[in-house]
Amino acid sequence: MGGVRADAFFFMSGIRYNDRESHYQIKQVIGLTIRKVGVVGAGTMGQGISEMLAFKGLDVVLADRSEQQLSHGLRQIEQSLDKQIEKWALTKAEKKLILGRIRPAGSLEEMADCGMVIETISEDLNLKKQVFAELDRVCGPDIILASNTSTLSLTELAGATSHPERVIGLHFIYPAFKVDVVELIRGLKTSDETFETVRRFVEDTLNKQGIMVYESPGFVTSRLICLFINEAANLLQEGVATAEDIDRAMRIGYSFKHGPFEMADRFGLDSVVAALEQMFREYGELKYRPSVVLKKMVRAGQLGVKTGEGFFKYDEDGDRI
DSSP: OTTOOTTSEEEETTEEEEOSSSOOOTTOOTTEEEOEEEEEOOSHHHHHHHHHHHHTTOEEEEEOSOHHHHHHHHHHHHHHHHHHHHTTSSOHHHHHHHHHHEEEESSGGGGTTOSEEEEOOOSOHHHHHHHHHHHHHHSOTTSEEEEOOSSSOHHHHHTTSSOGGGEEEEEEOSSTTTOOEEEEEEOTTOOHHHHHHHHHIIIIISOOEEEEEESOTTTTHHHHHHHHHHHHHHHHHTTSSOHHHHHHHHHHHHOOSSOHHHHHHHHOHHHHHHHHHHHHHHHOOGGGSOOHHHHHHHHTTOOBGGGTBSSSBBOTTSOBO
8 A cells, every 4th residue: 555544545436535534434524525426317407417517527427218318418518518619618628528527327227336316307296206216226325315406395305215314405506517506405304414515515526605505495596586587477478578678678787697588498498387386386375376478388388498499599509599
């Protein structure tokens, strides 16, 4: 070992333990570094989170129940990197390194050697519970299971596992690569060790600000932004102003990067409606009831960037037409 202490490094399930203070209990969280992360779901958020993790130097295992969606997700990540090359924000060599860190997985079994797994599938409680039950089966009890849910109960998701203490909410805000705030949501049984490990991972490894949130439908960001979008849709329905003018007013007047309608298009109108309906069921307040305009557009299949048309039209790269 060349003079290196035998207890200097402890490796377990993708987690590297650097024993700087001569403590080597597994539950000791100081120095824990997650180096390999599983991402379940290759949709918009799964793509963004995977790209961001790989850019930070982490190995990523990306899985989706649809092989077609998985292939599409990988193509979208590559297109995103190509855009950064065009803007001189990335080199071709860096792109190759980033893509090389993202490995597609044929099943959740391949998540077994990750230090953490982040679930990013659509806001369907039963589907998410099935995913967590499967992850609980294939992942050892030391592997952290996180959900990117924006409205659902972490306690209920954790109930589908035999180790609810290792389940936590890790809500990234779109686009995950650019937004430096992450909501950390504790379920009823989330342990202090799990929370502290995830907080350090977010702040030290990802260099983002972790905001602790107690479990509540919509948490902080989704609860506020969905109401903002919903009220904008009500203004549009009432004929107060056009979608373009409402967006322009908020961009210029309040320095928003995107107005409420383009924001909704980029989130996915189906995701916005699902979040509002979940909060309406939980809180029972009329302000959370989805606007008729939003519901009509979802029924028509105009979901925003993902379908090429929402309140505005978009090309294959997600740019406004």
